[in-house]
Amino acid sequence: MKRIAVAIIVVLLVVLGWRLLPESNEVVLYPAKGVVTVTGTDHMAEAVVVEGGRILAVGSREALLDAHPKAKLDQSFADQFIVPGFIDPHIHMVLSSIQYAVPTAPPWPMATPDGIKAGYPTREAFFARVREVEAEAKAGEPLVIYGFHDLVHGPLDRHDLDAVTTDRPLIVWHYSSHDFYLNSAALEWAKIDASLHEKFEGVPLGDDGLPTGRVFEDAVPHLLETLGGILMNPFKVKKGLDGFSHLLREGGVTTVADLGYGAFGLRLEDLNIKLNWQSPEHSGYRLYLVPEHRAFEKKFGDKRVETITDMVTGARGTPAPVLPQVKFFTDAAFYSQTMRVSEPGYLAGQSEGSQGLWVIKPGDLAAVIAPYGDAGLGVRIHSNGDEAQTATLDALAELRTRDEDLRFVVEHGGLFSPDHVAKAGVFDAVVSAASHYVFYLGEAYQEPLGPERGQWISPLASLSAAGVPVTLHSDAPLAPPLPLLAASVHMTRATREGGVLTPSEKLSPYEALEAITIDAAYALGLEDELGSIAPGKRADFTILSENPLEVPGAAWPDIKVWGVMLDGKKKPLDHAEN
Template sequence: MDASRSEATAVLVEDGLITGVGSVADLRAVKPQAQLDDSFAQHIIYPGFIDPHVHMLLGALIYSRPFTPPWDMQTPQGIVKGLADKSALLARLKELDAQLSNKNTPLITYGYHNLIHGEITRHDLDTVSSQRPILLWHYSAHDFYLNSAALEWAKVDANLSARYVGVELDSNGELTGRLYEDAPKYLFEKLAFQLLTPGNVRRGFNGFERLLADGGVTTVAELGYGLFGRRLEDLYYLLEYTDDDPYRLYLVPEFRAFQQVYGDDTVTAVAALAEEEPDRGKPQVLRQIKFFTDGAFYSQTMRLDPPGYLAANTEHQLGLWVTPEPMLAEEIQPFWDAGFGIRIHSNGDAAQTATLNAMTSVRANNPSVSNRFVIEHAGLVLPTQIERLQTLDGGVSAASHYVYYMGDSYQTALGERTTHITPLASLKRSGIPTTLHSDAPLAPPSPLRAAAVHTTRETRAGHISNASEALTPYAALQAITIDAAWALGKEAEIGSIEIGKRADFTILGEDPLQRNAKEWSEIEVWGVVIDGIKYPRATNLSTE
């Protein structure tokens, strides 16, 4: 991924850094006393794969749950088969209910999706159990669906809708059982005692790390630091993340979570965390901050321009604003002025307009600052919005899985606008730094698989979604290496095999550029190298 050198046959590593790249003979001339390690002579050494947007603690919680997914899902325990419809979902819930002896123990599962499983209300879940609290965690991770016993257990009533956006009521003003967007914050006060136990977190965290190892991931960034409370998260990172773990972990604070704690001192507080000395055994807080413009892609709450959603159950609905447009610029400005990189969750086409308007205003108010900003997920992006993004020198960190999972399913809900889902080739042609992320646990942290999808644009049904937006194989590999490093502001340290950068590599059995992208998932991941230390995937043990 070094533009000046397409490939080499040897790399010189000293004290964890790359100090030479070329042939064995070239490097012998530079460092005759160096020891030759030819253990990868039959492998391909790539720059370490980077997943620039994951959710470690959320993933730990979800990976500790039973799964009820809408499609086959890769988990730490292997592939869990998808449930094709509502009857299959309810049957699976009844099986899980029967496995729990204590009828008062809540059953919390992850993976429900309304476009696949159909609409679910508390009355549907009451047919599984009228006594046990049942909570379905939507695939988007933004929504929960509760039965009557769970609503009572969590002390949710219709009056709560006056305090939180996202307490859904039917036409009679009665609870449907759905809690989304802001309302799950209230729910988590109760769920914390069920989910955030040391045993659950450890089991889920270890599972998450197995998936990172399987994917050859060397670097990840947590894009929701603070959502569960910074002190609690720091404690779990202290317990679960060590200098023996074969990946780098960066943290990006979530604005609302920090604002709630620090108020007017938020900029100062976040800056102080970002200035702490890096430590290999401790997550590093990046000098970046995350904002939200709209809702979630999967749960049909991303904000759309009229006519909005087209499916019968959401017809004419426009989705949700998380941060109204005038407020977005006001919230971003102090961080922009203080030199922070801006990461903005922005999914729908209306959201992109609002995000671009906000960034135009922010830049105009302080044109002397040239921080980078990155649109996160980018569910729908129109050609005119790509032009504006190019003018603003912005970047995109795209959710890797929207095309594959929803390219077919959203035909009814979005119509012809599905052609604007994750338009990576158009972004790349415009010179916009463009990377891919898993948003794990929403998709497995498997960068090579993500790159393959955007080389083929193939959906899970085997169709091709807007072939003109397919990346070249090389551009797809850039999206999981050097462009991903750019999104983190770390392109001077990682992302390519160049002198002066960290010796972080992903070791593959074959070169993806020599295979059809549809076959990339078959390529063996031997393991990774971090700071010049080898971590075989099979044993997950470090060796010099």
């Protein structure tokens, strides 16, 4: 009963508390070159009727004109295609605000608010970029540069960074966001010494008994005690979030979910949202929040579940609506080779000889999740490596014995063996896949993983065939929040080197469109409100120059986005015509 009550309250909040409906209930009919409803592979329409921010009817132009003779006829999209509003179900607001505001040296071309920035695909190019940024920065101040990747740029330690400068704290931020590399001045500045090796797994020591300069995973919060004030400068954060919001609008995104609410501290995150996001009307996209288990456990202890349910119902105020879901972590990061993999572990790279890290021990997962599930809260669980997938799906099997209806979404899902795919189908998992693993690291990971595990990266076609709803997310800022680009990668399975990874795992065009619309809505638990064009749903649309179902997958990123409609209100891009 409690699950039903929470669900009813969430619907009421969505419908009443967080709607941005036009003041007028004017009925408007929008003819289009085509309306892609995503309600069936052969379901197309010619027009849609909107009233009060909701979809009233969908069908042929003439039939709708006959049925609604008093409707206002709006020809704005007569030469465009209307599709359901794109959804990115897993982003990070504060992290995006930070990373889009710091200088970058990425290993591959990176989409930014200012356009595509060049990648630095060799060690020499990377260090040339680091020296360039360091020379231009104000003397003596701590400097953070984002984008290093060891599988592209090679190993990195404090000696390499001391060769760049010893006159300032220099911190290089790994592309994964989970690892930092510090020069000697930065180690001293952040008070990181050999004594911390016993306290944290994430402070490795070199042969000289001193920190190598790498700080990762469990040691990052200690680093942020010093570094946080630099990264979270309010002026830089505002600039970064403005840029992030611009990218979302360029990509035709109407809805996002921040997976990790509380991880940077509720006070900072709430202030960031209140000042910079403010509202869908102001920002042009809808934002939902998903609390992170560890952050809420640390802050609220035994009151953590009650606190989250109070946020969901509105009894405790939040700057954006909180979904009845909680974020968990089974293992660590795909990008930095700290995800938990099976024996013999990593065969190359910075984690060679190890199996990666657990965040929640396998035997504890079900017990940690159960109190939240009992309160009617769904699961969004970060689970990347194949050994992590075993633990995650074992926990799901155990949880299914107490709750058949628990919404359980595996986040990222870096590696799935055929056995994992079958088990995900049997136990009704959902997979919200990282959009970018195949393209960025599909080839680079073959040596570290070996030939068998290397074929298990994001097998979305197999998961879909097993009956698993599959969606795509950017995990922004780790990849650009551009759904057409994300979908394109999984229709082509293209890699950045020009190859194709496991072509048998290509999604069909319709599956790819579902992955950024209705299946994304399903991952959020909002499939009754968003994700397809059907009567009663929100009038959230993305307006495109072409029908994506008639365009080759490789060309999806070239489809022009006019803008969006949000609750029936037109929001064109700055360069689009009203």
